[in-house]
Amino acid sequence: MSHTRKSDVFTLGHRSVRRLGYGAMQLAGPGVFGPPKDRAQALDVLRAAVASGVNHIDTSDFYGPHVTNQLIREALAPYADDLTIVTKIGARRGEDKSWIPAFSREELTHAVHDNLRNLGVDVLDVVNLRIMIKPHEAAEGSIEAPLSILADLQRQGLVRHMGLSNVTAAQVAEGQKICPIVCVQNHYNVAHRNDDALIDHLARDGIAYVPYFPLGGFTPLQSSTLSDIAQRLGVTPMQVALAWLLHRAPNMLLIPGTSSIAHLNENLAAADLNIPDDAMAALDGIATHVVRDDSRHQTA
Numbered sequence: 001m002s003h004t005r006k007s008d009v010f011t012l013g014h015r016s017v018r019r020l021g022y023g024a025m026q027l028a029g030p031g032v033f034g035p036p037k038d039r040a041q042a043l044d045v046l047r048a049a050v051a052s053g054v055n056h057i058d059t060s061d062f063y064g065p066h067v068t069n070q071l072i073r074e075a076l077a078p079y080a081d082d083l084t085i086v087t088k089i090g091a092r093r094g095e096d097k098s099w100i101p102a103f104s105r106e107e108l109t110h111a112v113h114d115n116l117r118n119l120g121v122d123v124l125d126v127v128n129l130r131i132m133i134k135p136h137e138a139a140e141g142s143i144e145a146p147l148s149i150l151a152d153l154q155r156q157g158l159v160r161h162m163g164l165s166n167v168t169a170a171q172v173a174e175g176q177k178i179c180p181i182v183c184v185q186n187h188y189n190v191a192h193r194n195d196d197a198l199i200d201h202l203a204r205d206g207i208a209y210v211p212y213f214p215l216g217g218f219t220p221l222q223s224s225t226l227s228d229i230a231q232r233l234g235v236t237p238m239q240v241a242l243a244w245l246l247h248r249a250p251n252m253l254l255i256p257g258t259s260s261i262a263h264l265n266e267n268l269a270a271a272d273l274n275i276p277d278d279a280m281a282a283l284d285g286i287a288t289h290v291v292r293d294d295s296r297h298q299t300a
Contacts, residue, residue: 108150124158147175164184165185186209192287
């Protein structure tokens with residue numbers, strides 16, 4: 001038997017979206033700061049994604065800042081009726097390219113209006129509140145104050161649906177007491193699986209899980225297991241990593257990013273990849289090897 005997971009659909013907010021989407025972060029300049037090296041190519045990638053059937057795009061006005069949202073507007077507006085654009089707030093960028101928590105009422109309100117203006121919309125489809133207790137990993141702490149502010153903005157009609165990013169299971173539970181949560185966006189991939197239990201819990205509740213850094217992020221996944229399976233199947237290691245994620249859970253929505261049309265097409269082709277049982281078992285074991293050999297920051 002082999003495992004295949006077509007890029008079928010899952011509910012995100014008030015629409016069903018294809019499970020293989022697109023993340024716009026890499027369209028900004030180096031360090032997710034400033035304009036792209038090739039603006040025309042960035043616009044072409046966005047148009048190619050939608051032309052290929054992508055109807056879920058992930059972005060934020062702090063990418064650039066402002067750059068990716070402005071590119072999305074230029075490339076895709078007026079937007080297709082089935083396109084869901086998910087943005088996030090909770091951070092701002094320093095002049096030194098740093099990521100600074102931004103949770104005050106003034107900062108969150110300003111961020112929502114920045115996203116509205118730069119995307120050219122009257123209401124945001126989905127807004128993820130990015131928790132910055134620890135900027136690069138989830139950490140416990142109450143999220144009631146900032147999420148309540150965002151819930152106020154939702155009641156004003158500026159936001160349709162809300163999600164959470166960089167959060168723990170306890171924070172998801174806290175958030176659900178404040179407002180409906182339609183998605184959770186956390187760090188997760190074949191080698192980084194801290195959220196396994198959370199993913200299954202969200203699936204039972206019909207809530208989407210959106211892994212960021214599905215291919216390792218700024219440090220691409222390195223695994224001899226991944227490479228060996230890719231070579232055996234005649235595909236790239238990154239295609240295998242994406243196909244594994246699609247198989248992992250029905251509520252998994254992927255947003256791999258790229259500034260290359262060729263790489264975009266490779267990513268989208270992962271939806272059609274068949275993975276044999278023995279290969280799936282080997283891939284499931286990658287995270288175990290990471291835990292045992294974490295000091296080398298490299299997978300087996």
